[in-house]
Amino acid sequence: MISSSAQNTPRLLMRRSLSTAAALRRKAIAVSGAPPSISAVAESSDEARARKTSIMMSQVGCTRRVFLLDPYLNSDEVEGLAYRIRALTRNDAINSVLIATDASDSMLPSSLEDLDYQYLHNESADPGFGPEPGKTYFVAGGYDALRLYTSGAYQDGRHLQQLLTGLSDLALACRGDASRTKVPVITVPHGAVEDAGFSLLMSSYVMATSETTYSIQNPSKGLSLDPVGLSYMLPRLGQEFQQPSAAYPGCGLLLGLFGYVADANDLVETGLATNFMESIVSLGDFERTLAQIPPWNQQALVKKPVRFYGYPEPALDHNHAFRNVAVADAVHCFSRHRADGAEMWNNIDACDFDDPSLETDPVPWHEARSSSLVDYAATFDEIFRSETTAHGLRERFCEIAGRFTNDPEVQEGIDVAADFVARLDRQSPLAISVIHKLLTIGSDKWETLRSCMERERKVQANMFKQNDFKNWAQSAATKPQDRFAGWKHKSLRDVLDDETQTQQRLADKQCNNDDNITRLLPSPTPVIYDPYYCDGRAAALLRQAGFSGVVHEKRDFYQDIRIHSVPHHDVVVTNPPYSDKHKQRCFEFCFRQLQKHNKPFFVLLPAYVAARQYYKLMLEQYINDCAVIYLIPAINYEFSHPEGTGHKTSPFQSLWFCGIRRENIGTIHEDWKGLQHQATSCSLPTLATSISELEQVRVISTSKRPNPKQRRKKRDCCAAAVEDEGGAAPTALPASVKTMSSNKEAASSTQITAKWRDERGKRSRRRF
DSSP states (O other): OOOHHHHHHHHHHHHHHHHHHHHHHHHHHHHSOOOGGGGGSBSSHHHHHHHTOSEEEEEETTEEEEEESSSBOOHHHHHHHHHHHHHHHTOTTSSEEEEEOOSOOSOSOGGGOOOOOGGGGOTTSOTTOOOSTTOOOEEEOBSOHHHHHHHTGGGOHHHHHHHHHHHHHHHHHHHOOTTTOOSOEEEEOOSEEEGGGGGGGGSSEEEEOTTOEEEOOGGGGTOOOOTTTHHHHGGGTTTTTTOGGGGOTHHHHHHHHSOOOBOHHHHHHHTSSSEEOSOGGGHHHHHHHHHHSOOGGGOOSSOOOOOOTTSOOOOSOTTGGGTTHHHHHHHHHTOSEETTSEEOOOSGGGOSSSSGGGOOSOSSEEOOOOOHHHHHHHHTHHHHHHOOSHHHHHHHHHHHHTOOOSOHHHHHHHHHHHHHHHHHHTSOHHHHHHHHHHHHHHTSTTOOHHHHHHHHHHHHHHHTTSHHHHHHHHHHHHOTTSOOOOOSSSSHHHHHHHHHHHHHHHHTTOOOOOSSHHHHSOOSSOOEEOOOOTTSHHHHHHHHTTOOOEEOOSSOHHHHHHTTOOOOOSEEEEOOOOSTTHHHHHHHHHHHHHHHHOOOEEEEEEGGGGGSHHHHHHHHHTTTTEEEEEEEOSSOOOOOOGGGOSOSSOSSOEEEEEEEEGGGHHHHHHHHHHHHHHOSSSOOOEEEOSHHHHHHTTSOOOSOOOOHHHHHHHHHHHHHHHHHTTSOOOSOOOTTTOOHHHHHHHHHTSOOOOTTBOTTSOBOSOOO
16 A cells, blocks of 8 residues: 555655746846846646646756747746846857647657657658648737737736736747847747747747648737737848848738738748748757757867956857857757758758768759749739738739639739738728828838837727727637627728828828727837836926926836836936935946847936946946947036035036937937037037047046045146136136036025035935
8 A cells, every 4th residue: 555645755746846937936036137027938738737828947967948838828927038138148058949849748858759740640641740630739829919808908008008018028039139048949830820929930940741731810809910010120121131032022012911821931942931940850859969068168079268356257159150150050950941942951861972971062952942822922922012001902802803704824913912812801991090000100121129019019009999999809709710890991992081081180180989990000109118207397497398298197117017017108318316325336237128128228427427337237238239329418407406415516517318219329420510500699509429439529538536635736737727816717627627526615605595405514414
């Protein structure tokens, strides 16, 4: 007989592992600033079954395996997965992050499983272990729109904001950051991917299989593109690998508007997938290979140079060229071909000769492959290029679908055009028009991935409020098998007419219609956010200056950052407190918002902050994406202090720190030159683009500050020079001579009326 203690051993081990994982997550939340949603990612199969989570992450040697147990994720799971992937890609103790799905639901690494399927006994079965006939594997779909409606979460602005922002973060985490990401993310989607599941296809390597497909189904639900960068990626298909699809803009339009289901060949030929894995059977061997590759910090061929005592750590990574090479080779070795056209020789039987050394073609060789998506885009290229509206596209395809012919090849084109028309008619006309507008804006060469994501997020949040989504959800909840057709607009022409009438009302300033494309797109009026409340006067001043959208509330700014509840805004304009670490924490928030969400900032601070070490370190950290320009006011600013504290005369020169995207510097320069030519009567601030320029105009000094004795000596010399010249004040003093003492003397010459200062001018109470 088995003792009761032996029977309880597995339960005790499971409880111990769950408690250990929970303790590690609590530590990450408290110490590293991780969001509480990281608890939504399970650490083991026992935890995944116990908590019924949709994601599990497991260690497999030197790689980390991500299991998608459910194609639909909630907002916490999306946010937690994005944070975990971003943290793992910056960890130099592993070599990769593998996001892979297969036909098994055992939640064990593929390399440890003995896969046995009933279809193996059928000789006609797909060698990649296809699904049961008539079914397909569903890998990822982002979120369940119907579940959002039935739970009422689509009406919760904060919940919806967390979900949409989490999707953008997940896509960016998989894509990686050129300045901080060390190890690649590899995705092997063995099945269907839809809508927001595209965030997983943003990985460094996407290995499509025979079962991999991707399609955009949101328009059939009355929704627009999810904020994963599709409006940026679809107009640029094929450009990354210089593929033939780059010459046909119809590839992106077919995916975005017509609900086209792209298979593995389409994904590879448009660059959405980087490699093609011929059989999912190789997943176990591929995973085992990744597990045995050394971690990032041990992938080295050059010995680290000797560092002598007192010498700084060498800044150059001598093994940079060898990092991640082994992982890339493993990906290519388990692929049949790559997106750049290279065919891989995975076995010797691929050669037609008895002796492989007699083959004269290069290895790998490049071979032309076919893609139905590219063929359709090339066939109807003239239509996609000439028509500028979704309604125009439908009319042209209707014209082709109405033709009659006896030529089988021409008839094939007619059937395809008729299918395109039917696909458009099954979807929401408003959603189709909005997506077409997004793709048109996103195709501009000045657009960035982040700017497109931000626009997609705002548009999708508006689409959840429209009647099309609500009516579809009600129909899907009651009659899931029926195809919904009760859209608000009966055709694309109705949307176009509605938009035309709306533009006329806008011209007459009588527009109150919220159901048109213009009102669904982000408002051109920016929402300004000032997180430091003080006495609340800043909001009134900004509104007096003509800015109607101002968020300036009395709330704990740092608590909002911790719980991810910062109010929605487009730009940060603030003057933070100068004491303690408020300046540093303000810059940390502003730089993150600019890098992740493309939100500029304008911060008013003393000029000496530009010479501080913590500020220079932040500039180096965000140098790839962010840039700061400096506006030097033409006159010195004076400040009104809370509770009557502080100096009556400012003891420092103020400076505007203006954070923008690095790619916008050239545009700012041109616009500023135009303002300088136009300004005749008013004096403009001085524009500086670097700390060195600030030093050249003598706003700051990066040299070492003299000690008090040396500063006193300089003041005495200056005073003596004034007396020798007959008491005339010098016209200008060097920046190094200007000290706070001169301002203190000026302040002491006037009567001190500050509330919290004594008769000697000393502060009797701390400001903060």
